[in-house]
Amino acid sequence: MRINFLLPQVTLSGGVKSTFEITNRLMRKGHEVRIIYPLFSLSHGYPMYNLQKLPFRLIETVYTLKRGNRVPWFKVESNMIRVPSFNEKFIPKADITVATWWENAYHVNQYSANKGVKVHIIRSYETWGGPKEKVDGSYKLPLNKIAISTYLKDIMKREFGVDDVPVIPNGLDLRKFYIEPEYKKHENIRVGLLYRRDTMKGMDEAIDAIQEIDQKFSGITFVLFGEKIKDTHLKQINNLNKAEIHGFCLGEDLRHIYNSLDIFVFPSRFEGFGNPPLEAMACGVATITTKVGGIPDYCVSGETAIVIPPLDKESITNSIKRLIEDPKERDRISKDGGSKVKNYTWDNTVLELEKVFTTYLCHD
Numbered sequence: 001m002r003i004n005f006l007l008p009q010v011t012l013s014g015g016v017k018s019t020f021e022i023t024n025r026l027m028r029k030g031h032e033v034r035i036i037y038p039l040f041s042l043s044h045g046y047p048m049y050n051l052q053k054l055p056f057r058l059i060e061t062v063y064t065l066k067r068g069n070r071v072p073w074f075k076v077e078s079n080m081i082r083v084p085s086f087n088e089k090f091i092p093k094a095d096i097t098v099a100t101w102w103e104n105a106y107h108v109n110q111y112s113a114n115k116g117v118k119v120h121i122i123r124s125y126e127t128w129g130g131p132k133e134k135v136d137g138s139y140k141l142p143l144n145k146i147a148i149s150t151y152l153k154d155i156m157k158r159e160f161g162v163d164d165v166p167v168i169p170n171g172l173d174l175r176k177f178y179i180e181p182e183y184k185k186h187e188n189i190r191v192g193l194l195y196r197r198d199t200m201k202g203m204d205e206a207i208d209a210i211q212e213i214d215q216k217f218s219g220i221t222f223v224l225f226g227e228k229i230k231d232t233h234l235k236q237i238n239n240l241n242k243a244e245i246h247g248f249c250l251g252e253d254l255r256h257i258y259n260s261l262d263i264f265v266f267p268s269r270f271e272g273f274g275n276p277p278l279e280a281m282a283c284g285v286a287t288i289t290t291k292v293g294g295i296p297d298y299c300v301s302g303e304t305a306i307v308i309p310p311l312d313k314e315s316i317t318n319s320i321k322r323l324i325e326d327p328k329e330r331d332r333i334s335k336d337g338g339s340k341v342k343n344y345t346w347d348n349t350v351l352e353l354e355k356v357f358t359t360y361l362c363h364d
Helices: 014-028 054-067 102-110 132-139 150-160 203-216 231-238 251-259 276-282 313-325 327-341 346-363
Strands: 002-006 032-038 079-083 096-099 117-122 144-147 190-195 221-226 243-246 263-266 286-290 306-308
Touching: 002 014, 002 102, 014 032, 014 346, 096 102, 096 346, 102 117, 102 132, 117 132, 117 346, 132 150, 144 150, 144 346, 190 203, 203 231, 203 263, 203 313, 221 251, 231 243, 251 276, 263 276, 263 313, 276 286, 276 327, 286 313, 286 327, 306 313, 313 327
Parallel strands: 002 032, 002 096, 032 079, 096 117, 117 144, 190 221, 190 263, 221 243, 263 286, 286 306
Antiparallel strands: none
8 A cells, every 4th residue: 555644743742653653564564655744844723923833833944954854763664755835746646645633634635536545543632732623623524534542532423423433542562662670670669750841741740749659658769751840840859858850761761761660650631542651561560540541441440550530639649659558469550551551562553554444445
């Protein structure tokens, strides 16, 4: 198959990384795959002259020009095509053309038949990324839809009357995320948090919770990794008895951090899928996660993870306390969680995607 994937940009994000994981594997299976992205980042549905967005878009454009088609944080195997815009004249002929973002869906919908079957992979309910009426409108377009979680499938049916949306979940590369016994050898309990600056990631309640845990228990090491920590949160973290702060980690560095943990906390308020708990569980970490996005698809509360409501500091605190005080429970959850996620691989994701693409081609 000749397959076009349209990306809004190729900077580091969960959606972009997921697309790269899929396209690499489709290439290895003999398909002709192109990743198409714009020189100028999409406007997220706002006027192109929006003054608040303009500085960011100019900086991103300069970075894109300097970088060329090289992606420093991922080894991309498929053909990358940078285009002036998503105007049809810049898009190669294909059997299938895939929108991976709500704004791309409008472009794909306008393409002629020589761009093939039109598909929209829905990775999130993206009202956070543009005007709600425009985001909602993208889901009403006559494109073949694929959701990455049952949660998103249910939204498509409940809010937009779209039935029979196949669910193809994100996956893991088990060659990158696995248990490393040498990193499990430490005396003090280590509690990890992937830090994100976006308020929807639930850092306020998580950091309040670990402050409370720090006051109740001695000898706990708190490990934060990810984005630069906001000053307000940094003051709280600096008051902890023992904390480690790491930047963004990729590849084996990320695996090492997960493996060094006894407990991983994922306090997000909103997700389309939610990959970090999957990664932590594959590395043998007892995981506490909120019930958002695709989490219920692969987490059974009390069995493979502790699943709690979002925006609930008390539940985070009590769950960490429970796992600190009960090492047998902590060990059981880490083992059962690790066994569960072995079914969630990118190879399985691509196998299911191929089947759905083939069905769409047959019905076209």
